Amino acid sequence: MIDSTPRPMILEDAYADGEDARHFQLRLVDPQATDLAAQPGQFFMLAVPGHGEAPFTYVRAPDAEGRFSALVRRTGQLTEALFELQIGSVLGYRGPLGRGWPHDLTGRHVLVIAGGCGLAPLAGLIDAARDNAARLQVIYGARHPGAQVLARERARWRLDLDYLETCDVASPGERSGSPVAHLDELLGQNIPDAVLCCGPEPLMLASAEHCLKRGVPAVHIWLSLERRMHCGAGLCGHCHIGASYACVDGPTYNYEQYLALTRAAGLYSTAQAIRHC
Numbered sequence: 001m002i003d004s005t006p007r008p009m010i011l012e013d014a015y016a017d018g019e020d021a022r023h024f025q026l027r028l029v030d031p032q033a034t035d036l037a038a039q040p041g042q043f044f045m046l047a048v049p050g051h052g053e054a055p056f057t058y059v060r061a062p063d064a065e066g067r068f069s070a071l072v073r074r075t076g077q078l079t080e081a082l083f084e085l086q087i088g089s090v091l092g093y094r095g096p097l098g099r100g101w102p103h104d105l106t107g108r109h110v111l112v113i114a115g116g117c118g119l120a121p122l123a124g125l126i127d128a129a130r131d132n133a134a135r136l137q138v139i140y141g142a143r144h145p146g147a148q149v150l151a152r153e154r155a156r157w158r159l160d161l162d163y164l165e166t167c168d169v170a171s172p173g174e175r176s177g178s179p180v181a182h183l184d185e186l187l188g189q190n191i192p193d194a195v196l197c198c199g200p201e202p203l204m205l206a207s208a209e210h211c212l213k214r215g216v217p218a219v220h221i222w223l224s225l226e227r228r229m230h231c232g233a234g235l236c237g238h239c240h241i242g243a244s245y246a247c248v249d250g251p252t253y254n255y256e257q258y259l260a261l262t263r264a265a266g267l268y269s270t271a272q273a274i275r276h277c
Contacts, residue, residue, distance in 0.1 A: 004233070006047040006092025011085055012067070018149035020074040021117065022083060023059070028066030028093060035062045035096065039103065040124030041224060041252050044095025045232045046070070051081040053092060055232060055247070057121040059150065061096075071120040071149055097232045098251050101125045101196055101222060109135040111192035113179055113207045115199025116142055119150050121224050121251075122198050126153075130161060137162040139186055141179040141203070144169040162186075180206045183214075191215045198224040208255045221255035 013025035028035055038044075038061040047053035062068040072079055085091075101122075110133045114122050119140055129136045138157060142148045144167050157163045164186055170176035180203065195211045197204045204223045211221055225246050230238040232247050239246040242261040244253075253261070 004094070004231075006045070006053065006094050009066070009091050009093040011087055011089045011091060013087060014083075017071060017151060018073075018117070019147045021149050022072055022074075023150070023152075024070050024072055024082075026068055026070065026091070026093075028062060028068075031062055031064075031066030035066065036064065038062055038068075038096035039100030040128060041100030041121050042096040042098050043121075043232075043247075043251065044070075044093055044097060046082070047092025047094075048078050048081045048085070049090075049092070051078045053094070054078050055097070058096070059120050059123045059153070061124055071117060073117055094232060098247055099249065101224075101252055102194065105129050105194060106132045107134045108193035109133070109190065110137070111187070111195045111211070112136070112138040113183075113195065113197040113199070113203075114138070114140045115179060115203040116147060117149055118197075118199030118203075118224070119154075122196060123150060123153055125196060126157065126161075130157075135162070135190075137164075137186055137192070139164045139166070139179045139182060141166045141168070141199070143167065145171055145174075178203065178206070180210055183207070183210055187214070193220060195221045197222065201225070208258075212255070218256040218259065219254045222252055223255060223258055224251045225253060225258070226251070 008029040010027045012027050014022050017023035038058060043055045043057045045053045046056050056070045056072060058068055059071050060069045072082060074080060074083055110129050112122050112126055126138060138161055164182060166175040166177055166179055166182055175182060191214055195216055197207045208221045212218060230236045244261050
């Protein structure tokens with residue numbers, strides 16, 4: 001039986017972190033073992049009393065005291081209400097939900113590609129992979145410098161990671177253009193063992209196709225898909241991709257799975273994605 005009753009959590013802190021985005025520090029009142037087992041790439045449902053609930057990804061998964069963080073972009077009624085709340089407010093929580101990124105990246109060459117707010121679902125994975133991957137490379141793109149998110153995390157990563165940033169509209173002296181345009185520069189002659197990508201769908205598809213042409217197998221290219229999740233339990237059908245439900249079977253899919261699902265549903269267009277990236 002699916003438990004759809006939100007559990008209480010406390011808003012402990014919040015700060016601006018990008019264009020129309022805030023970074024929320026949250027604490028579960030009574031953390032369970034399942035909360036502590038949350039994986040990077042999974043998500044949770046956040047309920048604002050009187051305004052409903054919506055899905056958000058973990059930037060940092062719950063620790064032993066139930067503290068975790070999430071990035072939220074102002075997009076509608078619920079997020080407007082969330083942005084107005086006072087520190088100490090009580091919110092509702094359901095999670096962890098969905099399927100996260102592949103677990104075992106130990107000893108592998110890992111390439112992370114992120115665009116815009118798509119950096120948030122990858123943040124926990126980057127921190128884990130920096131400790132156990134043989135090599136970790138990260139490229140992050142945004143529309144312009146003001147649209148970049150996770151400023152504190154990026155400041156840490158710049159210090160000790162093979163990390164590259166680019167903007168569509170860059171400041172003088174900075175790299176410009178899509179992350180796809182800089183992949184060859186970042187990789188050189190190397191072929192990563194695993195590619196993990198999150199951002200606007202055209203960026204993910206263009207990145208996947210580029211890596212595929214460089215010799216990365218489709219089953220080792222992973223995408224995180226944003227769909228209109230509503231129930232988080234595969235019941236409402238809002239987030240279906242062909243015969244799959246992103247809130248249960250995803251939101252992470254390898255590229256082979258993605259191609260099979262979207263082609264069957266008539267949704268796939270590589271050419272269109274590449275034109276936009």
